[in-house]
Amino acid sequence: MSPSPDIETLQGEVRGFRERLIELREILLANVIMCGEVPSPAFHEQALINFLRDRFTESSLQNISTDEAQNVTGILPGTEGKRNILVSAHVDKIWDKSIDHSVTVAEDRLTGPGVADNSLGVATVASLPLILNRLGIELKSNLILLGSTRSMGRGDLGGLRFFVENTKAPIHTAVCVEGIQLGRLSYSSLGMIRLEIRLFTPERMDWADADTTGAIVELHGVIDRILRIRTPQQPETSIILGSIIAGNAFNTPPTQATLRLEVRSLQPGMVAEILQQIEEIVAEVNAENRARAEIRVIARRRPGGIAFNHPLVRAARSIMGALDIKAKVAPSTGELSALADKGIPCLTLGVTKGEKKHEIDETVFVEPIFKGIAQIIGVIQAIDGGLCDE
Amino acid sequence: MSKIEKWLEKNTFHHGEFWDILAMIKEKEKKGLTISLCIPTLNEEKTIGKEIVIFKSELMDRYPLIDEFAVIDSGSTDRTCEVAAQFGADVYLSKDILPSQGFKRGKGENLWKAIYQLKGDIICYVDADIKNIHPRFVTGLVGPLIAHDSTQYVKAFYDRPLAFSQGIRPSGGGRVTEILVRPLFSLFFPELTALIQPLSGEYAVRREVLEQIPFPIGYGVETSHLMDVYMKYGLDAFAQTDLDQRVHRNQSTLDLGKMSFGILQSFLNRMEAYGHVDKLPEMSNIFRQFQAEGNRYEQTLKEIIEEERPPMITLPEYRKRFGRTAPNA
Secondary structure: OOOOOOHHHHHHHHHHHHHHHHOOHHHHHHHHHHHHHOOOEOOOOHHHHHHHHHHHHHOOOEEEEEOOOOOEEEEEOOOOOOOEEEEEEEOOEOOOOOOOOOOEEOOOEEEOOOHHHHHHHHHHHHHHHHHHHHOOOOOOOEEEEEEEOOOOHHHOOHHHHHHHHHOOOOEEEEEEEEEEOOOEEEOEEOEEEEEEEEEEOOOOOOOOOOOOOOHHHHHHHHHHHHHOOOOOOOOOEEEEEEEEEEOOOOOOOOOEEEEEEEEEEOOOOHHHHHHHHHHHHHHHHHHHOOOEEEEEEEEEEOOEEOOOOOHHHHHHHHHHHHOOOOOEEOOEOOHHHHHHHOOOOEEEEEEEOEEOOOOOOOEEEOOOHHHHHHHHHHHHHHHHOOOOOO | OOHHHHHHHHHEEEHHHHOOHHHHHHHHHHOOOOEEEEEEEOOOHHHHHHHHHHHHHHHHHOOOOOOEEEEEEOOOOOOHHHHHHHOOOEEEEHHHOOHHHOOOOOHHHHHHHHHHHOOOOEEEEOOOOOOOOOOHHHHHHHHHHHHOOOOOEEEEEOOOOOOOOOOEEEEOOOHHHHHHHHHHHHHHOHHHHHOOOOOOOOEEEEHHHHOOOOOOOOOOHHHHHHHHHHHHHOHHHEEEEEOOOOOOOOOOHHHHHHHHHHHHHHHHHHHHHOOOOOOOOOOOOEEEEEEEEOOEEEEEEEEOOOOOOOOHHHOHHHHHHHOOOOOOO
16 A cells, blocks of 8 residues: 655645646647537536546546436546545536537637536546546546536436435545636535525406506515515525516516525525525415415525535645635535535535636636646545545 | 449548547558648637647547648738647748748638648648537548548538438538539539539648649639649549538628639639630530438439520511511621
């Protein structure tokens, strides 16, 4: 057994990675472009999964397979194989396949729908076996690479949940890779619930002011009541009103209105408490009999994860420090929570700086990518070396 | 089976037949061939970066199919050259190559100077304005040259419409191809109509052929290549590969007019060079177009006879009716 490195040795090593990763620039960017130009909305990720599977095959990974949730996995066996490290990236994007998925390459940046969320993340996972090989790194642990499906919106982390429920290989520690932002360090997940409230008003109302009221006015009443719900400032709790859909014309009151909102909190039980209050508001509207209201839970996460002083977080901060990456701690509502639910220590890390997330000209910057990948390799090595064990 | 049908059967490929890059590299090394990739540019900063990244990654770094990779620029005023150099292409200014020959502005000039500058036994030319660039744009073109020693010149064509309602669909080239070049070829070089897209800017050619033919510097370069290679080596020297879809910017009708004018000039120059101008060869009455069914391409032949009637005044019936006299009476 080779002696495990200490964190100082690793810090020294990762500083040298950046230069050597630049030699792989075109391969990395080509992977981002190819991942970016394949449409991959949640539940329709087949094409991108195929791409990733081909890359796994070209890298001679073992046990390459697609599961019932369409996730693709491949294993890079370790020299000892005593533990399994999971590195995952979600392959679904928010964009429908009908939009133009072309990626544009300028000297310092790549632009296109989904390049940051999450083509760069997927491309990083696709490139990892080659990167480790070029850096001459042999891990003791098995590295399980995963492209997970159905993570966003209504997908509700379906792919990753299926994987952690059903995997036969126990996961020791996991790293989730997101395209942006470099410096992101998520280790805990918020309790979260996403709701859709729909209001229906009758086509013809039989009271006097029927021509001026409608679903929008009723929805306004509901929003007003939701905003009166008291939320604690500590632990951090918030109600985010994300979207309103109602009406088509200037002069016709709509008969339907939809509100989408998210409630999130670090305090266990708080989300459920707020949900109960919102359900009461909806019941009240129905009781008042002017409009019919429906409420649906679209997605739900339990709070969880590891603590700030967990050795995994500490090791990640040391690696980031060595690379002059300013760590920005932020709880996650993404993949991390599916892993945290299963008690798997996990981090979410960003690969590079970017802007215009979720806009059609979503952009990632090329230069910081190498630092971001050096960081991910460093963290994987720290886990592999046992530096992140509690 | 006619000669064209036989050629279509034997020399028309789909890029999918050349998916196995490793096998191609083996064969290429066995035959001792080297391949240069040339991208002629003029103000293409929006698309050039992606082409370079994809080709360098997939055809040099990951799989060493291409030995040399160059951008030859006509004097871009945007950041085309900087972007190309950033991602590791060799960038040459057309005016710096063979300065003794002077500099002419035009794509054909860049293609011509590439023969001098680049060292490969095969030169593959790919335009820089392709939005959906993919390694197939190169593998599909050099594939037939690596596999078949008798093939000299491989031309791209693009088919595969995303939606069509029946089994058989019309196929063919762009507007200038269908309105100008195909009618001209049908009349004077019927065998050349076998090429589905004679004007496509993507082709791979052996050096021994490139060094033997003149290069119009402007729009006529593709048309005249086909005519010259055909006259020298015959139809069997050609092959064509379906590269599926090509997404690029659309040109206005006015631009297509300029292009057609350039093509006609080159065409008539060739006709003069072959001694066809004073003595036009027999013109064919058969117009040749394309239809496709799945991956099968066949020509549809239509006899179009433009018969003529004499001037009305030469008819006695007419002269009698209107009291006219015969023209030379």
